Amino acid sequence: MSALPVTLRKRLRTLVRDVPFDAVRNIQWSLLDWREILIESLIRLAGISSIIIVGMIFLFLLREGIPTFLDIPLRQLFESRWYPNEGLYGMWPLIVGSLIVTVGAIIVALPLGLITAIYLGEIAPEWQREILKPLIEVLAGIPSIVLGFLGWIALAPLIQKLGAPTGLTALTGSLILAYMALPTIISISEDALYAVPKEYRDGALAIGATRWQTIRHVVLPAARSGLVMAVMLGIGRAIGETMAVMMVTGNAAFVPTFGADMALQPVRTMTATIAAEMGEVAQGSMHYHVLFGIGIMLFLITAAINSLAGRLVGTSGNRRRGGQL
Amino acid sequence: MQAKISVQNVSYTYADGTEALKHVSLTIRANEIFVLFGPARSGKTTLLRLFNRLSDLTPGADYRGTILVDGQDVFALGVNVTDLRRRIGMVFAVPTPLPGSIRGNLTYGPHMAGIRDTALLNERIERSLTQAALWDEVKDRLDHPASRLSGGQKQRLCIARSLMLEPEVLILDNPTSGLDPISTSMVEESLYELKQQYTVIMVPHSVQQGARVATRAAFMLDGELVEIDTAERMFKHPKDQRTEDYITGRFG
Structure with a gap:
């Protein structure tokens, strides 16, 4: 819990405070925290990395291919x-x-x-x-x-x-x-x-x-x-x-x-x-x-x-x- | 009164061995609201789907007995199924507007039947929608997509769609399931209007609804016909103990 940045902690608190049931509010805090955050960031990492890889493939293709269109006249x-x-x-x-x-x-x-x-x-x-x-x-x-x-x-x-x-x-x-x-x-x-x-x-x-x-x-x-x-x-x-x-x-x-x-x-x-x-x-x-x-x-x-x-x-x-x- | 549909000793068993109907016999008269009620899986829908032979879509089932519409056996060789379905309209529990506009939904059936005269179609559109208590709500947006209507409106559209073909019999298989009370009462009110012109067969959403709309009623249980009587006697003084238990909410 203490490892979390203060702002994030606040956000999570408000999030939970909005939940109307006391039972839910009393969930073991530390447990909820780090697991949720770990899983969420893993998912985000996977998503972003695939976007980056696709982007890099595209860049590589462009870098190797662009000279064609620069050096040879289109008509040719x-x-x-x-x-x-x-x-x-x-x-x-x-x-x-x-x-x-x-x-x-x-x-x-x-x-x-x-x-x-x-x-x-x-x-x-x-x-x-x-x-x-x-x-x-x-x-x-x-x-x-x-x-x-x-x-x-x-x-x-x-x-x-x-x-x-x-x-x-x-x-x-x-x-x-x-x-x-x-x-x-x-x-x-x-x-x-x-x-x-x-x-x-x-x-x-x-x-x-x-x-x-x-x-x-x-x-x-x-x-x-x-x-x-x-x-x-x-x-x-x-x-x-x-x-x-x-x-x-x-x-x-x-x-x-x-x-x-x-x-x-x-x-x-x-x-x-x-x-x-x-x-x-x-x-x-x-x-x-x-x-x-x-x-x-x-x-x-x-x-x-x-x-x-x-x-x-x-x-x-x-x-x-x-x-x- | 004249028998519109006559069910004689009909039994129906699905391919998996489920006995959906056991020796059912009953008569439905012209221009009445005939209510068919009973707990889930008692065979109501199975029976209704035999009337217009939508049961043809279920392979491997075993059918025995006779169903006569206007004295003619619906399963006789040479019966034109398409024509039969035009004479016996059907509305399902789930509103099923077809993809397309409100107008498209309404004119689809007549188009298939070869009716293309615009003036005639427009006249029928107005009459069908009025009978289904929907005209005032949609008259200015007939070309809007049917899928944008509310649930209750969709269901009334489906009723109007069946009426477009001017059927003799209108089957309503739990037409108000999933509708709010206001839409439900609108559908119910339109039934009295329809009764003047058509024979209406309906599976009600609840016993109370059945009692509200029925001229005569039949109670089904486990594929058997338990009791058939006028609404008055059926819902106030049922003869069979099982009917009474069901009506008073002791089971089901």
Whole structure:
């Protein structure tokens, strides 16, 4: 007790004095004091340290990456030639590569994931759900390298039969990524659907809505924020993925020619570029800085996605404000 | 008087073996307020959910007996369940406004039934809300979100939502649980209004409430129908000892 600063002691006293019950007021003082304060400061320390660590990672990324944007004119950075050995650091092919692969993955995973979640949460009988739900959660735990391997051995030959010169293409990457994002999307969406009160369904059914109408007009809108979160986390997983994508996209740093077979050309993503080249660059060289520059770009993209997700989920105030039924 | 709903020897057992209803038979007449009361888990809600086949949502249950609405078996093959639910409105213990505006909540049912004529809908909105004793409070903010209403208002909105479909029967499963006394009396008052037009079946919040609103009443205990009579006789001179014990508060 005596070890405590006087002001703090006063604060605690007033705090306790406000409690109306004598019994509470007579709690052993010294015991309450130091334990409470110790635990509180430990919690605070843990919280603050994680903030500091994140901040330091960000600072490090900036310190190593900023020279890219200072020394190389922006126009050159967005050129379409990525030949680091010759001092050409055009990131455009990498950005386009990431974009194609990610967008492709979303196009496949989003409808599939949501529909599966709706089936699991709303339509499937109990016994099917009990089998499928844990299975899907196990899927989420498969290491990405294993999926990359599968893509290489099993998927690539199939893609090649579609008429691609090689099976290692943007499409292959998209499919593998979609597969990786699926468990996240399904599992979180299903949780969101599950959280919709049973009374909503009863209410809608009782006024003559069919099962599908209930899902479409009541359950999905009510679960909206959770569904958006599921999709965003799925996308986040897809865009940041490295190993599997590096194995199956062919890793050619070219901008694919625009057209119907765009997805059947090899591409290289931003993440794969960093992973593939970081081991070979001289620390402190321009190439080294540019790789960190790519890291900054990725960071900005994911930050943008996250804040977009936050914004969309935030407007779950739609529920509060009342959207259109 | 004419039988609106006729329950004939109905038994119902849930998948886990709980016998929720045991050989229940009763008749509900048109344009009466029929009160179904009894302690928790006596089978009241189970019975009510059979009337509009919300029981379909409970898998694995065993149902025996016959339930006739206007002489037609509700479990017969070829019965249009959606149509049945439009004819038999239901309001639950927990107010369940759907996500959306007050207007959206009200027009949802008619929309599903294919009614889109705005003039007709507006007319029904006013009438339903008036019948549910809510019109004056919300007439200027129909496009506000339903979730911002108070608990009592939400419940009256749910009643109005059922009335939008102009059902023949209105089932109220403990509609005033969790409501304050003022909201409760408002809901109760709206019942007399509703009785003119609809058959009302209600599980009351308390025996006293049942006695206040009922035309006729039935007492249920452990899935059995103990007694059924006019409200007058039921609440003043019950025939069965168990009913008397429950009414006078000796158990339950």
